[in-house]
Amino acid sequence: MIDAQLVCIKQLYFSGSHARVEDMGRSRQRKPHPSTALSGCVPIDVQEIELATLYGYVAKAEREPLNAVEAKALHASLQTLGVLMEELKRKGTTLRRLQAMLFGSSSEKTDDVFPPGAPEPSVPGNTPGPEASASPEPSGDKPDEKPKAKGHGRNPASCYHGAEQVQVPHPDLSAGDSCPECPKGKVYPLAKPAVLVRVVGMSPLSAKVVELDRLRCNCCGEVFKAPAPEGMGEEKYDETATSMISMLRYGAGTPFYRLAKLQAGLGIPLPAGTQWKLALEAAGLLEPAFQELITWAAQGDVIYQDDTTMKVLSRPDLMTRGTKQRKGVYTSGLISKAGENWVALFLTGMNHAGENLAEVLRRRKGELGRPIQMCDAAAANTAGDLDTIVAHCLAHARRRFVDVAEDFPEECFHLLESLREVYRNDAETKGMSPPERLRFHQEHSRPVMERLRAWLQEQFDQKRVEPNSGLGSAITYMLKHWVRLTLFLREPAAPLDTNKVEASLKRAILHRKNSLFYKTLTGAHVGDVSMSLIHSAELNKVNPFEYLVALQ
Numbered sequence: 001m002i003d004a005q006l007v008c009i010k011q012l013y014f015s016g017s018h019a020r021v022e023d024m025g026r027s028r029q030r031k032p033h034p035s036t037a038l039s040g041c042v043p044i045d046v047q048e049i050e051l052a053t054l055y056g057y058v059a060k061a062e063r064e065p066l067n068a069v070e071a072k073a074l075h076a077s078l079q080t081l082g083v084l085m086e087e088l089k090r091k092g093t094t095l096r097r098l099q100a101m102l103f104g105s106s107s108e109k110t111d112d113v114f115p116p117g118a119p120e121p122s123v124p125g126n127t128p129g130p131e132a133s134a135s136p137e138p139s140g141d142k143p144d145e146k147p148k149a150k151g152h153g154r155n156p157a158s159c160y161h162g163a164e165q166v167q168v169p170h171p172d173l174s175a176g177d178s179c180p181e182c183p184k185g186k187v188y189p190l191a192k193p194a195v196l197v198r199v200v201g202m203s204p205l206s207a208k209v210v211e212l213d214r215l216r217c218n219c220c221g222e223v224f225k226a227p228a229p230e231g232m233g234e235e236k237y238d239e240t241a242t243s244m245i246s247m248l249r250y251g252a253g254t255p256f257y258r259l260a261k262l263q264a265g266l267g268i269p270l271p272a273g274t275q276w277k278l279a280l281e282a283a284g285l286l287e288p289a290f291q292e293l294i295t296w297a298a299q300g301d302v303i304y305q306d307d308t309t310m311k312v313l314s315r316p317d318l319m320t321r322g323t324k325q326r327k328g329v330y331t332s333g334l335i336s337k338a339g340e341n342w343v344a345l346f347l348t349g350m351n352h353a354g355e356n357l358a359e360v361l362r363r364r365k366g367e368l369g370r371p372i373q374m375c376d377a378a379a380a381n382t383a384g385d386l387d388t389i390v391a392h393c394l395a396h397a398r399r400r401f402v403d404v405a406e407d408f409p410e411e412c413f414h415l416l417e418s419l420r421e422v423y424r425n426d427a428e429t430k431g432m433s434p435p436e437r438l439r440f441h442q443e444h445s446r447p448v449m450e451r452l453r454a455w456l457q458e459q460f461d462q463k464r465v466e467p468n469s470g471l472g473s474a475i476t477y478m479l480k481h482w483v484r485l486t487l488f489l490r491e492p493a494a495p496l497d498t499n500k501v502e503a504s505l506k507r508a509i510l511h512r513k514n515s516l517f518y519k520t521l522t523g524a525h526v527g528d529v530s531m532s533l534i535h536s537a538e539l540n541k542v543n544p545f546e547y548l549v550a551l552q
Helices: 051-063 068-089 095-103 239-251 256-265 272-298 353-361 394-403 409-428 434-461 470-480 499-515 521-539 544-551
Strands: 006-010 012-014 017-019 028-030 046-050 214-216 223-225 302-310 312-314 319-321 324-326 329-338 341-349 372-375 389-392 518-520
Touching (some): 051 068, 239 256, 239 499, 256 272, 272 544, 302 353, 329 499, 329 521, 341 353, 341 499, 353 372, 409 434, 499 521, 518 521
Parallel strands (some): 312 518
Antiparallel strands (some): 006 046, 028 046, 329 341
């Protein structure tokens, strides 16, 4: 909502470019919500500027020219107003969508959309079946106590597998010695030692300065230098340094200048230019492994895909497609599963996700069958010359109902509860083979989806919903893509949604949020190489830092 005393100035992105509003006067920076799935927009930075300040700029413009900061503030406010007016003209625009655009979206879980404490909406004559609405009864003496989520609590010592392991023997006793407390007993070692964990702080990149003695003959002038310690090496920066820089830059989203400032403050300078040089050299060494990852990804049984916008400052090789010149830059995320192994690819350029997938699949072996392509229904995802079995994301279809849940609570609650049962069934299939998973879904999820499809069609047939309303648009989308949305009922191993690749794309979005852009497409490729190797290692439960060191 727009407060009466404040005007929200947004950082807007149009066709890969953005207008940045600098800090102005009494403006207050507000961190955008990391999730923008509801609005379908890229993350935006929101500034709140007092309305009186903007009125002051307008009054000043009548007397004298504005400076650059003041002109940017008025320009950005007009852009914001224009975007809001365009959104209000759209048929499907809701207050929830506008709120998500300005302030970021909230959770889309059913319990958050419809809190458990609130009375459950019901559709007259179309209430969900008992199995759809049933929820497990709480057990124990405290029914209202929420169980602790898995993974919360203190980390045991076994989690610190990267820590230095030190064994300390007892200074006075050993196995077989007499007990110092009683004269009859003898001590013996226990299977589990007592464990202490000590966490210390250090610089992300440390250094060692070694002074080598030099001696010179006073007669011939020959200089004799002491040999370097074993393992010292001749290079100033070793593989662990370049790997850590890549991990921080492309794994954790830390810009070079921030790391340079941190290192300087800790007394171990590492200029941003040096970091880039090391990252570029490391990417050259890692390029063969990256190309091999692309080949492996092409052999996958299931390939998830999606893309997000990216900013590249220098693009001398703009692509021309037909009569139009393509100017946008995108980072495509591909997650491929071949057996039990996962491969993550990040590809940045002016190709869309479908075109990038088509290039990857050129390396697919001829004897393999068509892979399952999991994507949303955007045309860009199937734009390439593809021979795949296309599955569409059920979460994207569900999200359209979440958007209009406030206006149509009964209908949306019915659909969300039905899909909740399908997702619960999918959770039950973990550990099953693909044929077993398919049979389970056909037995338990097919009836739910068939009832849901009949209910959706009934809303139009009995004229309960206007086709051009927000709910009608959501129902139309789901019925139009029904075959691809329900591929998991016909194909073994077909997933339900694209959540896997959307989670991986957050790595590229984090880079865009912290660094705003790549300078060149070469820099973007360096980021793609490092991100792909780091995320592939994480998906396969491998230490990414040790993996990068080993490759170099």
